[in-house]
Each structure stands twice: as C-alpha cells, then as structure tokens.
Amino acid sequence: MRRVGIVALNTFREAVRDRVLYNLVFFALVMIAASILVGQISIGIEEMVIVSLGLSAISVIGLLIAVFIGVGLVSKEMDKRTLYALLAKPVRRWEFLLGKFGGLVLTLTVNTIAMALGLFLALGVITQSDEHLAGSVLVAVYFILLKLALVVALALLFSCYTTPLLAILCTAGLYIAGLFVKEMRAFQSDTVSQAVQSVLRGLSYILPNFENFDVMAAAAHGRAIPGLLIAQNTAYAALYCAVVLAAATAIFTRRNLK
C-alpha cells in the first residue's frame, strides 16, 4: 500500500508538470464570462444559470482530463518503456495500477475542488446564496467526482490492453451508454424479440450507470439531496471501481511487456 501511494504521488506530479491544471484558467474564464453574461440576459435566474453552467464546466473539464489522461496511464508507460525499470523493482503490478488510478483521481480531486471554489466565488459575487443551495451544489460536485473516478477506472482498464485511440472510444462509448441506461430499460419495440429486450434490461443494471450521479437540476434549484442517495452513490462508485480495477489487474498481471 505504501508503494501505491508513492506511485500515486508521482502520477500527480506528472499531471502537474504536464500543466494539466492549466485548465483551471479556462474554467475561470468560463465563470467570469458567465457572470457577465447572466447580468445582461436573464433576470431572476442568475443563480440557477451560474450553478448549472459551473457544474457542467466542472463535469466536462473533468471528463476530458479523466478520459484523455486515463487512457494513457498504462499504455503511455508501456510505449515509452518507463515502466520497465519500475516493474523490475519490488512493485507488484496491482500496486502500480492502483497507484496510477489513485494519482489521477487525486489530480481530479484537486482540480475539482479548485473549480468548485471558483463556482462558489462566482455565486457569492452574483447573489447572497442560501445554505441550502451551497449544500446541494457541494453534493453535486461530489457526485461529479465519483463519476470521474469511475471514468478513470474504465479508462485505465482499456488502457491495459488496447491502443489509446481505441481506449478513448471505448471509454467514451461506455460513458455515453451509461447515460442512456433508463432508455435502455424502457426499450420496447415490435421489431426486437423479447429475449433481446430482457438482455438489454439486464445490461442496463450492470453497465456503469452515470445517470445516478446527475443531480445538476436539483442543485440548480437548491433542492436538498437525500443522505441515503449520497451513501448509495458512494458505495456504487467504490464497488464499481473495485470491480473494474480487479479486471484491469487480471489483464495487466498477465500482460507481456514487449
């Protein structure tokens, strides 16, 4: 576990040195632009616009980082052969994977916290927002983070056995599929047999369900999010990440590094 931490910190350092956190500047610009824009366009819904725009930006920026860096976590180290010297040291392959995962999740956490602070700052500038709103926005940010961790795990899994481009496609594909789980469940058609429909239904419970983490509308309206849902989503993300990482480990420990 100690070595997992060392690898994670180094992964974090890599992200920082590769100027990943520069995206925060972009986020700041979006928030400033939004603040100016809402002042001119809409009356009465400034808060809502700032919250939904801010949360969307946090989510999109996070997803881009999670996918594009996630798919390179393992494959880049294999391509550049930076992995060779490391794996000849007393590092188990699962420790390496977990460290890589932890490192990117740490990066995303720092990044997301910074963006959330920016969002709260913008909210504070626009209005004297009530605690209710702040609470549900905080939960929404936390859910985005859970979602990002799951995306990183998936990207890491694909990164273990396919090319980055294909890994991006697979990760993005699963993410999008995971947003349409409800439609899949309700899928009814005369042209498709009952068996296919029940398979789809079953799949809809097994695929990573990214809809679970979407509480943006509730946050924008400052509605409270039940504590049970927070607990359930946390458990869901943790369990799903564990399953995906176990699969990644199984693949990676058998992998020959050419």
Add this chain to the structure above:
Amino acid sequence: MATPAIEIENLTKDYPFGFLHLKKKTSLEGLTMSVENGEVFGFLGPNGAGKSTTIKLLVGLIFPTAGTARILGKPISDISMHGDIGYLPEQPYFYDYLTAAELLDYFARIHDLPAQERKARVDAMLKKVGLETARKIQLRKYSKGMLQRVGLAQAILHDPKVVILDEPMSGLDPVGRREVRDIILELKQAGKTVLFSTHILSDAEMLCDRVGVIVGGKLRGVGAPDEIVGMKPQGMEILFEYTGDSKGLRGLLSKATQTGSRYRLQVAEADLYATMQQLCGAGAKVLSVSQVRATLEEYFMHLVAADRAQAPAVEVSGK
C-alpha cells in the same frame, strides 16, 4: 558456494502473432544455464537473438511459455526478490518530467530506503555515473548517453546483490564505456553478481568471467571469453616501416597492405620468426606484432549461417 545467483532451466518464450494470435514465433528456446554468485557473466549475441527476452523474463516483465528460472534461490514470479536485483533496460527511458535526482529519489522510495540514506545514496549514485552537475535538469533534456547513466544509477541505487544490465554500453562514448566498465568491475570487487548483454566483443572479453553466446533463440555455447572468442588465432599481424627496395622482400611486400611507407602483413604463427628475421635483415623497422583473431561478427555470421542451414549447434564450449 551455495545456490547459483541465477539458475535458468529450459526457459522458453513464444510470442503469438498474426490473426487471432494463431501463429507463434519462438524467441527463446529451451535455455538452460546458470550464473554463479559473484560472477560477471556476459550474454553475447546478435540483435534479436533472445538476449533481451531472457533478461525481461528474469526481471518479470514478460512471462515464460515454458521452463523456470530462479534468482537468489527464488522463482522469478516472486516479486519480493526484486529488492535484491538491479535492472537496466535496453535503451532506457524514464519519466521525462523528473530530474535525475527526483527520479532516483522516487525509485529509492519504492525500495523503501529511509529518508537520510535515500539522500546520501542518490547523491553518491549521481556522482558515480558523473551526473552531479546535471542533477537538477529534467530528463527530457538528457542525451541518450546521459539516460544510460541514469539507468545505471537506478540499477545499483539500492545496492542489489544481482545486477542485470541490458546493453549497458550502447549509446555511450568511449569515456562513458570506460566508466561503465569501471562500475561493473567495482561491483565485481564488491562481490555482486553481474549479468549483462552485449554484442560488442571487447567489452565481454575485458570484463567477463564467463560468457554465453546466444543465436536464434538458442544458447550456442558457454565458457570463458578466450575459449570462445580466441578459439583459432588466424595468424599474426606485423606492422613495419620500410623505405628500401630489396629484392629479397618483394615477395613479402606484395602480400602486405601498404599505407605510405608502412606495411601491414599477415603471416601464420609458425612463420612469424622467420619473417621477422627476413624483415630485420632487409632493414625494415618492425613497429608491432599482434595476434589476429576471428571477429565476433565473423563468429556470429558463422553461427547464423549454421542456424539457417539448420545444422546442429556449433560446438564452442570447452570447459
């Protein structure tokens, strides 16, 4: 001596390739050998012979199709033994966003060296490989030779008992090669076991207690370097200066290669003294006499040709 540092038994590696991985290419076939404790062992062979495959199998980067190997008595699947081995990959590359000092510190942490020792070790290693002035520079700015030095530093950072080096001399200038040689000799003096691969004969000859020659994925011979390399001296070479025009020397001069007033002449060992006397008698000035050996290239070409013809392995071992 107890168990050998490295024991390899019938180690085989196939790489599947092609559609659905249905075909396979054998890059190592039934390798059996051992490296004794405190020995410097050279692994010789042309490119693609299976040297790197063997080394990667030993450090657990790839997994054998068949056979077993043990390092320090532990099977290669046992990662805990990695604390006692050092490995330099072929054409090493490291996290280019780190400086040399940071990289070594990172690896030292992985090896669980305590904080104070870590700093001391990192400094000592940087000094040893001649990088103390470049320690604060990011590795992306390093030349190939400098990376090779960093690689060597990280391989011996934790004072391992067994050091495995894949082509440690490649990419280095003569000074660098000399330094690497010194480091290997130091390791030997400190009682470490060193296994390194090379395709350069003179390195092996100078450093190794024993060498193994591998061609086409098969071990072709193991023995002391001179047993293998110096097997058949092809004669003696005499370098002399001559400006006169003696009739008696005409025969010899026609066989020699001339560069200005200098001549290079190859003769059989048995004829050496007679020829020398003849030269001296004619007033030629003998500059040097040296033994002519088969070059490693010739030796490899011979083995490769034999391999292609599917002839039985050439017998070169002679313990």
Add this chain to the structure above:
Amino acid sequence: MSTGASRTLLCAVLLLGFSGVWRLQHGIDAQLNTTRQEQDDLTLRSGALVKALSLEYAPLAADLYWTRVVQYYGGKHESQQTNLDLLWPLLDVTTTLDPNLIVAYRFGGMFLSDAPPRGAGKPEQGIELLRRGIRNNPEYWRFYEDLGFIYYFDLGDYPKAAEVFLEGSKRPGAMIWMKTFAARISEKGESPETSTMLWSEIYNSTSEPSIKENAKVHLQLLRARADCEQLNKLAAEYKKRAGHPPANMRDLVKAGLLPGLATDPVGVQYWFDLEGNAQINPASPLFKEQRVDNKRP
C-alpha cells in the same frame, strides 16, 4: 498464486461485484425516483440566454429542444399525466432559438390549447405562440388556420375564428377553403360538419406524427358523437314504442330499429347509460380521449 486459482478468484470478485452493483442500482433507482418526481425541470427557461450560450449553433440547439418537446409530450401522454407545465417554456426556448421552426409553432398551437388529456388546456398560450409564429413567418398562411382552430374549438369564439380564417385566406398561397370556413363559421358557429372538415384538413396537411394522430382521434370522437346522437334518436323512438328506454343496443336490434350492433370508429360497441343515453364504451380506447372538460364542445 497459480493461474487457475487466480482465475477463480477473479471470477468470484467479478460475480460478487456485479451482483452488488445490481442491488445497489435498484436502491439508487428507488431513491432517485423519489427525488426526481417533482423534477420536471428545465434548467434554462430563458430562450435569449440559451441562444446566447449556444453561440452560432442556435439552430442545432433548437433541434435539440424540439426533440425534447416531442419527448416531453410523448412521455407525458404515454404515462397519462395531464400536467404539461413545461410545454410552454420548452416551446418558448425552441422558437426563440429557431424562429422559423414551423412545426414547433403548429405543434405548440395545437397541444397548448387542446383540453386535457390531449393538451395543456392553455389556449391563450397557444395563441401567443402562433402570433409569434405569424410575426416571424408572415408568409406562412397555415398559422391562421391553427389560430382559427383555437378560437373555434377551444375558446368557442366563433366570430373571432371566422375573422382569423378570413384574414389567413388573404395571405399569398392560402387555400380557397379558408374563405369557406370563414363564411361557414360566421354563419352557423359550431357545427359537426365544420369541425370534421377542419380536422380532416389538419389530418391531410400535416406530416408530424403526433399532430396527425391527434387529428385522427378528434375525427373519431366527432364520428362517435354523431353516432351517439343517432342512437339517442333511435332510443327515443324505442321508448315511444316500448314505454321504457332500451337497456342495450340489442333491444334496438330486436325492435328492428337497428340492422346490427353499432361500433365506434375503433370497433368497440356503444353502450347505454342508466338514463338511456348512448355513450362510448369505457372499454374503448377512445373513452379516455374524451375531453375531461365536458362543457366544451
């Protein structure tokens, strides 16, 4: 660890993990359902803002919003929910993003005005939307037809309806029957024939499936209403002869008043209520399509 053992372990982990995921998902679904019930939300209700945010892609955004409109309406109709509160803001945003999206105005005009369960029952919103449509697309005469519809069917304001039809008939390209409608309505007000003609015209002129379907249902309801009136006349005749109202259609057939059992346009028999009035059978799909507000024609 041997390969076999590790493989078994992996299978166990995956199996346990996915069964856990399965169970958790059901819990989360239940939880989300409670929080999302009142969550018929449209985060951005200001069309101007959405337009600003969608940069030069406003038409694309309009298409997306239009899709949402159709899905929203379809979903509500499917689940027989009658509150269509979001229909107006969605259409508002859609038509602001793309002021030339004809179908959105026509759709909105019809379903904002139509009474529940088929529409939102807000004719004034429908009128506002269509007026906006006319402002942005003055050449498109069919908006007058739709507007006339609202006055005619939903508001029962026949003079206004006739006026709108007449106004529309003056637009270039307008069909000649626009004038006919204007004349008929100003003369007679509401009549089943006019209604049938109006809906038939809608049915034939549109390609938007939900509008077509709506027109079809309305035509069926009109026919059913005409049938019922006819049956009531027969029932009155029966009562005159037998001294009591018919219990069912069989009585009418036995009395020789009806050649066979009459069915509504979807093939379900009519029935008589306790007072002897002919009605659409509650078993018929048409039954639930009848307007909740029975006062309106």
